[in-house]
Amino acid sequence: MIKLDKKTKDQLINLYKTKKVALEGNILKLIDPDGDVEFENYLKESIDKDKDNRRKRLDVTRQVQSQNTDLTKWKKENE
Numbered sequence: 001m002i003k004l005d006k007k008t009k010d011q012l013i014n015l016y017k018t019k020k021v022a023l024e025g026n027i028l029k030l031i032d033p034d035g036d037v038e039f040e041n042y043l044k045e046s047i048d049k050d051k052d053n054r055r056k057r058l059d060v061t062r063q064v065q066s067q068n069t070d071l072t073k074w075k076k077e078n079e
Contacts, residue, residue: 001031002030002031004039012042013038013039016046022046023046028046028050
């Protein structure tokens, strides 16, 4: 687990509150809140936001793949 000092935790929380920028990805699973309730909430919100963003990207990818398949079929039918 990765432990961050109080100053770093506060900077990450402040960045999220002021600019809505949070950490993303698998690194979130490795950070230890070390008993800091506010930072633990930050990590939980960041993980939830990251999951939501990944789900949205996957939906877009699936939509594009579906459209690509349809276009390929349409092209073969019209040749």
